[in-house]
Amino acid sequence: MENLEHFRRDTAAWLEQNCPASMRTPMSEADTIWGGRRFEYPSEDARLWKERMAERGWTAPTWPKAYGGGGLSSAEAAVLKQEMRRLNCRVPLFSFGLGMLGPALLEFGNEAQKQQHLPHIVNGDIRWCQGYSEPGAGSDLAGLQTSAVDAGDHFVVNGHKVWTSYADKSDWIFCLVRTDKNHKQGGISFLLFDMESAGVSTRPIQLISGASPFCETFFDNVKVPKANLVGELNQGWTIAKRLLQHERAMISEIGFADPSGQAAPLAQLAREYLGESHGRIADRVLRADIARHEMKTQAFMATLQRASAEAKAGQSVGATSSMFKYYGTENNKAKFELMMKIAGHHGLGWEGPGFSERDLTSTRRWLRSKGNSIEGGTSEVQLNVIAKQVLGLPD
Amino acid sequence: MSMVLNAEQCATQAAAKKLIQARSPVLALRKLRDEKADRGFDESLWQQMVELGWAGILIPEEYGGLGLSPGYLSVVLEECGRTLAASPLWSSSLFATYLLVHCADSAIRRDTLAALAAGQCQVAVALEERARHAPYDIDTVLSAGEHSTLTGRKHFVVNGHVADKFIVSCRDAHNQLRLVLVDAAHKGVRVERNWMVDSHNSATVYFDNVTITSEQFLGSADTVQLFDSALDVARLGLAAEMLGSASEAFERTLAYLKEREQFGVIIGSFQGLKHRAANMFVELELARSCVRAGFSYLDEGGSDATQLAKLASIAKMQLSQTLNLVSNESVQMHGGIGMTDEHEIGFFLKRARVLEQLLGDDVFHVDRYAELNGY
Numbered sequence: 001m002e003n004l005e006h007f008r009r010d011t012a013a014w015l016e017q018n019c020p021a022s023m024r025t026p027m028s029e030a031d032t033i034w035g036g037r038r039f040e041y042p043s044e045d046a047r048l049w050k051e052r053m054a055e056r057g058w059t060a061p062t063w064p065k066a067y068g069g070g071g072l073s074s075a076e077a078a079v080l081k082q083e084m085r086r087l088n089c090r091v092p093l094f095s096f097g098l099g100m101l102g103p104a105l106l107e108f109g110n111e112a113q114k115q116q117h118l119p120h121i122v123n124g125d126i127r128w129c130q131g132y133s134e135p136g137a138g139s140d141l142a143g144l145q146t147s148a149v150d151a152g153d154h155f156v157v158n159g160h161k162v163w164t165s166y167a168d169k170s171d172w173i174f175c176l177v178r179t180d181k182n183h184k185q186g187g188i189s190f191l192l193f194d195m196e197s198a199g200v201s202t203r204p205i206q207l208i209s210g211a212s213p214f215c216e217t218f219f220d221n222v223k224v225p226k227a228n229l230v231g232e233l234n235q236g237w238t239i240a241k242r243l244l245q246h247e248r249a250m251i252s253e254i255g256f257a258d259p260s261g262q263a264a265p266l267a268q269l270a271r272e273y274l275g276e277s278h279g280r281i282a283d284r285v286l287r288a289d290i291a292r293h294e295m296k297t298q299a300f301m302a303t304l305q306r307a308s309a310e311a312k313a314g315q316s317v318g319a320t321s322s323m324f325k326y327y328g329t330e331n332n333k334a335k336f337e338l339m340m341k342i343a344g345h346h347g348l349g350w351e352g353p354g355f356s357e358r359d360l361t362s363t364r365r366w367l368r369s370k371g372n373s374i375e376g377g378t379s380e381v382q383l384n385v386i387a388k389q390v391l392g393l394p395d
Numbered sequence: 396m397s398m399v400l401n402a403e404q405c406a407t408q409a410a411a412k413k414l415i416q417a418r419s420p421v422l423a424l425r426k427l428r429d430e431k432a433d434r435g436f437d438e439s440l441w442q443q444m445v446e447l448g449w450a451g452i453l454i455p456e457e458y459g460g461l462g463l464s465p466g467y468l469s470v471v472l473e474e475c476g477r478t479l480a481a482s483p484l485w486s487s488s489l490f491a492t493y494l495l496v497h498c499a500d501s502a503i504r505r506d507t508l509a510a511l512a513a514g515q516c517q518v519a520v521a522l523e524e525r526a527r528h529a530p531y532d533i534d535t536v537l538s539a540g541e542h543s544t545l546t547g548r549k550h551f552v553v554n555g556h557v558a559d560k561f562i563v564s565c566r567d568a569h570n571q572l573r574l575v576l577v578d579a580a581h582k583g584v585r586v587e588r589n590w591m592v593d594s595h596n597s598a599t600v601y602f603d604n605v606t607i608t609s610e611q612f613l614g615s616a617d618t619v620q621l622f623d624s625a626l627d628v629a630r631l632g633l634a635a636e637m638l639g640s641a642s643e644a645f646e647r648t649l650a651y652l653k654e655r656e657q658f659g660v661i662i663g664s665f666q667g668l669k670h671r672a673a674n675m676f677v678e679l680e681l682a683r684s685c686v687r688a689g690f691s692y693l694d695e696g697g698s699d700a701t702q703l704a705k706l707a708s709i710a711k712m713q714l715s716q717t718l719n720l721v722s723n724e725s726v727q728m729h730g731g732i733g734m735t736d737e738h739e740i741g742f743f744l745k746r747a748r749v750l751e752q753l754l755g756d757d758v759f760h761v762d763r764y765a766e767l768n769g770y
Contacts, residue, residue, distance in 0.1 A: 267770040281770050288758070291765035295709045302398070302684035309398040323677050386676055387669035391649055394664045 008079050015087050018052045020045040024088045033093050037171050046090075053092040054123040060098055063106065068119035096165070097121035097128040099250045101174050104243040106233045108190075117172075117192070129195070130247075131175030131217060132240070133163045139292035139381050141176075142185045142237060148177035148218060155179075155191065155229075157222040158235070163375065165174025167202040167215035174243075180234050190236035193224045199344075207259035209367035210350075247376045270342045282371055286342060287336045292330075293338055300327055320388045329372035336366035397688050397695070399510055400470065408470035412477075414443065419480035421739045424644040428482060428594040433515045434557055436481035443576065444471075445514030450488045453496055458505065459512040465489065465628055466690040470637040474684075476639025479746050481596060483517045485636060486554040490629040491518035491562055494574065497621055499614030507560065512590060518576075519558035520629075521549035521600050530564065530626060537575065537607060539568035544583075545575060546606040553753070555598030556588040562613065564622065574622060578636035581605055593745035621699055627700075627707035629688040634710040637750050638679075638686050641718045644743040645675055648725040655730075671724060678717045685710040695719040708760040715750075715757040722747035 010276075022045045031042060032256040033050055041047040053059050061077040063069020072080065084091075102121050105114055137144040146159025157177055167173070172194055180187030199222040204212035231239050252256060267290055270281045281287040307320050339362055340347045347363050349355030373379040387393045397427060427435060440490045444450065452468045454460025461467075468489055475484060492511055495518070497505055507529045510516035524547070525532050526749065535547025545565060552561070561584075579585060583605035589597045615621040652663030662668060689706040697703060722744040726733040733740050755763070 024411075025577050166617065212638065267765075267768065271770065279769075280765070287765050288761050289770065290770070291761045291768070292712070292757075294714050294768070295764055296681070298705075298709050298715050299681040302688040303681050306398040306687055308683045313399050315399065323680060325671075327677050327681070383670040383673040384666075386673035391669075391672055391676060393652060393669050393672065394661050 004075055004079060007076050008083060011080055012083050015083055015089055019089045020049055023049040023090045023237065027090050034095055034127055036127025038179045040119055050124055051093040053376050057122060059093040060102060060122045067114050068122035089366055093124045095127060096130055100130060100243050100246050101128050103246050104239055107242065108239045113230060118321055126172055127170045129164050129170035129173050131161045131164055131173045134160060135162050139378050144176055144178060146177050148179050149190060150188060154226055155224045157219045159219050161217040164215045164217040165213055167217045168204055176236055176240055185237040186234055188236040189233055190230040190239045191224055192228045192230060197222050209364045244377060245321040249319040251325055251329060251372060251376045266338055289338055293334060295332060300331055319386055322382040322385040325376060326379050330379060332372050333369050336369045397691050404466055404470050407467050407695050408474065411471040411474040411670060415474045415478055415480050419744040420478050421742055424479045424594055424742065441482055442514060444482060447693035449484060450514045451512030453492045454508050454512040458508040466694040469632065469690045472632050472635040473639040477643040479742055483554050485632050487517045489632045490520050490625060493628050494562055494613060494625045498671045501610055503610050516559045517554060517557055518562060519552050519627060521552045521561045522564045523551045528759050533564055533566050535563065535565040537565045537567045543607050545602045545607050548571045550599045551658055552598050552600050554596045555586060555600050556596060561600060569760060572618050572622060574618060575607050575611045576613060577605060589748060593749045595749050624703060626754060627703050630707040630711045632769040633750055633753055634686050634714040637718045638682055639680060639713040640743055640746055641682065641721045644725045645721050647740060648728050651729055668728060669728055675721055675724060678720060682713050682717045685713045701767060705764065708764045711755055712757045718747045719751060729770050
């Protein structure tokens with residue numbers, strides 16, 4: 001414990017000294033540092049902050065030092081997070097490499113793959129995207145058809161992925177491919193390849209919110225070296241599922257670890273839009289809705305806390321990532337629905353005059369939130385997982 | 396906050412589970428109900444609980460108690476909730492005892508605490524006067540003067556029919572909240588037992604010009620804060636009991652989903668039931684976290700009244716909502732058999748509504764939470 005307090009002091013001192021002042025202000029979604037070959041840093045401070053953190057491995061605090069990580073224990077990593085939050089330090093780098101591929105590679109990758117890819121994820125040189133869903137394989141992900149055919153020293157990949165987040169901005173892809181047509185789950189392999197390979201093309205998809213973070217991705221006879229197969233041939237489904245757990249954990253924190261500080265508390269919005277009566281929000285029904293939502297959020301946060309305490313004490317209940325994904329995203333959607341009710345007519349604008357920037361942004365975010373309970377496995381899929389794995393209900 | 400039980404609390408819970416499952420299954424409550432038992436609980440079981448020290452968990456060692464934090468009692472209450480076990484643990488050993496432990500010292504307080512720890516005395520808190528929980532809507536009055544008298548009527552006094560003493564909330568001549576300790580046998584006190592839908596032990600208590608002397612006051616620099624904190628600790632205790640009831644009803648229903656066959660298959664294979672079961676599981680996990688958060692705060696010596704109030708309201712809201720959901724779904728998923736008195740699942744539905752209302756349902760606590768947060 002004493003060592004941990006030393007660590008806290010040293011960490012705080014280092015952060016104070018190395019985090020540029022402009023990196024200690026609230027950030028918006030547009031300020032996210034994704035990294036990658038073609039990434040344009042919004043400021044020199046943002047680049048500097050990322051470089052300093054990456055140099056210590058603190059963009060991936062718990063990864064082994066051998067692969068560029070910070071080599072911190074989970075307790076030390078928690079302290080780092082707390083201190084960063086306390087000092088309002090921005091997240092220096094956010095990527096699917098850090099949140100999804102890295103943990104999977106650490107578990108399933110071979111030594112050469114770890115050496116090749118992890119350091120570039122830590123320092124943000126390479127931006128990764130996820131090739132999972134296909135037009136015919138959404139919730140039924142294992143029904144995917146994109147094929148990889150053995151051609152001696154390489155595979156030839158053909159197929160069509162969809163909902164590939166930021167495929168148009170990414171350098172590499174981790175991709176699920178079919179290597180055996182006769183076995184559904186047991187015929188899937190996990191491949192890594194460069195998006196600049198011949199035969200790869202992308203097309204952005206415009207969403208209901210107006211943004212285009214997702215793409216369709218096409219593979220036309222793409223050559224992928226066999227060395228880029230992670231794990232055994234036809235064993236990709238195990239890796240895919242583990243990676244989904246990491247993804248779900250990432251998504252369920254949406255709206256809770258909101259680093260932007262953009263989302264004004266609902267009660268404050270309600271005061272502005274609905275006025276006060278005897279010092280309380282004037283609309284009694286919405287007031288109760290807001291309070292109930294905040295209480296449920298507190299209950300959920302207490303559950304995240306308890307799960308981590310139980311994991312440390314070795315009393316894990318399992319399938320927690322499904323529970324958190326389900327509840328976290330439904331709760332986030334409920335928040336935006338409530339926000340829309342509070343804003344009333346002000347929440348109905350699309351662009352232009354007559355609406356504040358905040359109103360327009362929160363309307364777009366309301367639309368974006370609808371995807372939370374679809375991406376990374378729908379709410380219905382999460383409920384299926386809980387019913388089967390936790391409750392033991394039969395198929 | 397630790398959020399997990401310590402080793403001693405785990406041991407206490409295991410001991411409680413063993414005793415209560417053996418001595419007070421749901422069948423015991425059915426028997427008490429059908430026989431209209433005099434005391435309304437099993438006196439010999441209660442004495443065993445006293446011997447295990449549970450009546451004195453909150454009471455300082457100098458008065459014969461264990462001097463432990465409420466978290467130790469929470470795990471016992473949770474086990475009581477699982478079998479709907481009747482006892483004075485919540486009403487007397489938690490709620491009333493908390494008030495007596497935390498009020499200003501006096502001879503009457505010391506005597507009562509020693510008797511409580513020894514299981515020789517039961518105290519009930521008499522506070523409700525309205526249709527819904529309203530601890531500060533009080534018509535019971537304490538007249539001014541040297542020889543003040545107490546007059547009023549309190550209902551839904553849990554275990555009031557067997558209480559030796561009452562802690563009564565009232566207003567004095569300055570309209571200030573006062574808490575007074577009154578003997579049940581005192582002249583002018585009349586107790587009328589009530590038969591509740593869930594066989595809860597409860598009474599209406601009438602106070603008719605009952606003489607009160609100054610040593611009967613539960614002294615405090617701030618009576619409202621003392622009362623609020625006691626209410627919040629008692630609410631958390633109810634939440635723990637409700638967690639036990641909800642978990643048990645859910646587990647019984649889950650077992651039924653795995654055994655009942657219709658259309659040639661186990662009904663638990665239907666997605667229409669699976670998703671509802673999974674949703675209940677998630678709500679129960681949230682419920683457990685709220686209970687743990689509240690008692691962790693108390694166990695770690697948390698003393699901020701507002702923080703305690705928020706944690707208690709969140710817990711009572713979440714448990715009221717969850718127990719309501721689970722009790723309704725349990726009957727529905729059991730189908731026709733769930734509607735029969737012979738089957739035990741209906742006992743959980745009845746108990747649910749009573750515990751929901753006791754010290755405020757979800758609607759009450761949602762409004763209170765908004766107020767606590769200044770909106």
